[in-house]
Amino acid sequence: MNSPTKRILSSVFGEGGIPLFIYSALWMAGVFALSVFVLGGAFPFAPEARVVLFPSFAAGLLGGIFFPIWGGLASLLALVFLLLIHSGATFVVVTATALPFAGGVVVGSRVSTRSSLAVFAVAGETVRALFASILLSPIAGGDSLALFGGALLSLLHGTGYLFVALYLGEYLFSLMTRPRLSEVCSDGHPLVREMKERAMGTFVHARNVSILAEAAARAIGADFLLARAGGFFHDVGKLWNPTFYGENQRNQPNVHDTVTMDVSRSIIIAHIDEGVRRVRKHRLGKQMEGFVLTHHGDGPVYHFPEEKRKVRDRYPGPVPSTKEEGLVMLADALEAVTRCVSGPLSEEELEEMVRYVIERAKRDGQLRECPLSERELDLVREVFVDCLRNLYHGRVRYRSSDSYGGRKGDAHCVGAEREERKEARYPGHKADDSPDAPESEYH
Ligand SMILES: [Fe+2]
Numbered sequence: 127m128n129s130p131t132k133r134i135l136s137s138v139f140g141e142g143g144i145p146l147f148i149y150s151a152l153w154m155a156g157v158f159a160l161s162v163f164v165l166g167g168a169f170p171f172a173p174e175a176r177v178v179l180f181p182s183f184a185a186g187l188l189g190g191i192f193f194p195i196w197g198g199l200a201s202l203l204a205l206v207f208l209l210l211i212h213s214g215a216t217f218v219v220v221t222a223t224a225l226p227f228a229g230g231v232v233v234g235s236r237v238s239t240r241s242s243l244a245v246f247a248v249a250g251e252t253v254r255a256l257f258a259s260i261l262l263s264p265i266a267g268g269d270s271l272a273l274f275g276g277a278l279l280s281l282l283h284g285t286g287y288l289f290v291a292l293y294l295g296e297y298l299f300s301l302m303t304r305p306r307l308s309e310v311c312s313d314g315h316p317l318v319r320e321m322k323e324r325a326m327g328t329f330v331h332a333r334n335v336s337i338l339a340e341a342a343a344r345a346i347g348a349d350f351l352l353a354r355a356g357g358f359f360h361d362v363g364k365l366w367n368p369t370f371y372g373e374n375q376r377n378q379p380n381v382h383d384t385v386t387m388d389v390s391r392s393i394i395i396a397h398i399d400e401g402v403r404r405v406r407k408h409r410l411g412k413q414m415e416g417f418v419l420t421h422h423g424d425g426p427v428y429h430f431p432e433e434k435r436k437v438r439d440r441y442p443g444p445v446p447s448t449k450e451e452g453l454v455m456l457a458d459a460l461e462a463v464t465r466c467v468s469g470p471l472s473e474e475e476l477e478e479m480v481r482y483v484i485e486r487a488k489r490d491g492q493l494r495e496c497p498l499s500e501r502e503l504d505l506v507r508e509v510f511v512d513c514l515r516n517l518y519h520g521r522v523r524y525r526s527s528d529s530y531g532g533r534k535g536d537a538h539c540v541g542a543e544r545e546e547r548k549e550a551r552y553p554g555h556k557a558d559d560s561p562d563a564p565e566s567e568y569h
């Protein structure tokens with residue numbers, strides 16, 4: 127399939143594609159049949175008015191969660207088709223059913239937790255029951271109160287259908303819906319718990335990357351829930367041989383000294399494939415696989431100091447192709463460089479460090495397929511500096527600290543001495559350096 131068609135399909139049907147659309151249409155048809163033909167038979171309404179029992183707001187919520195807004199509204203067509211079969215789709219029947227459905231799609235596209243979803247489902251279905259029973263009352267040919275009472279049944283089977291179809295869909299299609307994205311970064315997820323128990327250093331690194339990526343995504347209007355989860359899971363491959371990574375070594379002897387350089391190198395690079403394997407095992411979906419695959423792009427392996435590198439190895443790629451992947455790559459590199467820096471940093475040095483990391487990624491072509499604009503990168507730089515100031519506040523040196531017993535002359539680091547410090551921190555930092563600057567980083 128060519129890429130424009132793929133783009134159109136993904137903008138309408140989202141991550142789950144057409145199979146998910148068929149899945150949700152089948153659910154809707156099943157619940158429609160249950161409501162209208164099974165439950166409806168127990169009520170003395172005219173057959174056309176039995177649609178009052180169909181929880182169309184809850185069905186819309188599901189569409190709004192599963193698909194981008196246009197895909198959710200497209201499922202209205204499936205609903206109208208059902209109405210045509212059932213009642214000839216008169217104006218009043220379509221209005222009483224389709225309007226709450228469309229409202230559900232809009233609300234569902236914004237809901238990001240299951241608890242708020244439950245609240246919206248109950249409140250929305252109550253309003254729908256009232257609205258539909260008023261509209262359908264003239265054609266129902268019976269007691270209006272009984273019509274409303276019957277419509278309120280949707281609170282039971284509507285919310286049940288919504289949550290069962292949602293959980294099952296997430297599982298079957300490895301789908302990262304917004305509610306699921308909000309949940310996976312918590313201790314409740316087995317991968318997060320495993321990171322905490324077996325690789326605390328990687329957990330702390332991933333959490334910081336997640337904080338940086340989320341803040342940057344919020345600033346440029348990208349999907350911050352996705353960026354946050356991507357930051358959390360980008361290095362899960364390090365759960366295989368965690369002590370081979372600096373952040374988990376603490377004061378133990380360096381395990382790299384016990385194996386050959388080739389073995390070390392292959393273990394480090396393998397954290398990409400191993401990460402994809404774990405993401406698949408936990409059904410975290412294609413987008414999370416993307417973060418694992420692209421967080422180093424096809425850039426150099428900075429893990430080893432230059433003098434220990436026999437060849438200039440590079441990661442296999444691909445490079446980031448979404449804004450969120452680009453943000454996680456930059457946040458990851460930045461967090462790693464931050465850990466290589468000793469001593470407190472001044473505001474200017476923080477800014478310089480962030481600029482250095484972004485420019486290095488650009489020079490090395492790591493952002494060549496990423497849709498982040500220069501304007502967005504400027505915003506990202508500002509947000510990263512702000513976040514680092516908060517994350518590593520104890521390590522930020524303010525000029526005014528000289529007045530509180532700081533070493534006399536610290537302030538002149540900003541001048542000549544700063545150049546020496548900078549060279550020590552980012553060897554080969556100058557504009558004409560090679561893209562694969564030879565510092566050793568762990569990320
Ligand atoms: Fe990392």
Ligand SMILES: [Fe+2]
Pocket residue numbers: 360361397421422569
């Ligand atoms: Fe990594």
